[in-house]
Amino acid sequence: MNWKRGYAFAGIHLIFAVSLLIWDEAPYWHYIRTDRNIRVSLAHSEPEDPSDSDFSFNPCDEGGVVDGPMSIQEQTVAFANMPAMFVTGGHTPCATPSPLNGIIQKRYGRTHKSEAITLLIMCAAIAIQWLLVGGFPLIDPRHWRFDPGALITVLTLPMLGIAFISNKYNLPPLPLFLMLIMWTYWFGFLVRNLWRSGWRILKIGQARQAQ
Numbered sequence: 001m002n003w004k005r006g007y008a009f010a011g012i013h014l015i016f017a018v019s020l021l022i023w024d025e026a027p028y029w030h031y032i033r034t035d036r037n038i039r040v041s042l043a044h045s046e047p048e049d050p051s052d053s054d055f056s057f058n059p060c061d062e063g064g065v066v067d068g069p070m071s072i073q074e075q076t077v078a079f080a081n082m083p084a085m086f087v088t089g090g091h092t093p094c095a096t097p098s099p100l101n102g103i104i105q106k107r108y109g110r111t112h113k114s115e116a117i118t119l120l121i122m123c124a125a126i127a128i129q130w131l132l133v134g135g136f137p138l139i140d141p142r143h144w145r146f147d148p149g150a151l152i153t154v155l156t157l158p159m160l161g162i163a164f165i166s167n168k169y170n171l172p173p174l175p176l177f178l179m180l181i182m183w184t185y186w187f188g189f190l191v192r193n194l195w196r197s198g199w200r201i202l203k204i205g206q207a208r209q210a211q
Contacts, residue, residue, distance in 0.1 A: 002137065006132070010128075013081065014130070017077050017123060017126045020074075024074055025115065031060035031061075031094065033112070036109035061110070067092075075163075084122065100118060137149065138189035151185075155179050155182060
């Protein structure tokens with residue numbers, strides 16, 4: 001294993017992911033309970049209907065759901081870390097809970113603690129993913145320009161830049177499509193290498209039995 005390369009990949013992508021996840025979570029933080037038994041106090045809003053005496057609404061309270069399109073930050077994290085997102089189910093603040101959210105919120109409710117635990121688990125999954133992708137290169141490291149992990153890292157940089165300068169909800173389709181192709185490319189190399197390793201082990205076992 002190439003530990004130096006693995007730690008470098010993990011560190012780079014962890015910085016990207018932490019920045020984007022915190023940026024995505026920050027606008028919702030003051031709507032989320034600090035404790036399961038303590039309601040969030042919101043400033044009273046003027047109702048559209050004069051007969052409604054209290055128009056205050058907390059979209060992030062227990063059971064509240066505000067589903068909509070994925071934010072540009074979530075899209076960047078998801079496409080740059082597809083294996084980790086497949087395992088964890090991703091995370092969207094104050095939306096329908098993913099499997100990971102559901103497990104954690106059953107114990108802690110929708111609170112600061114549950115949100116923090118969810119983000120920590122996602123970051124750990126991303127770090128492990130890139131430690132393995134970077135530490136076990138699937139092709140000769142001398143030809144790093146053709147390595148899927150390196151290409152995905154290079155593609156992440158413009159996506160990160162677009163996320164910071166754009167207020168739109170959707171990233172341009174081209175970088176997303178290229179990222180999908182790169183992860184498919186990586187998975188293809190993984191299957192090929194595992195097949196070769198398994199076949200080699202089988203041949204060695206057959207040769208030993210023949211002796």
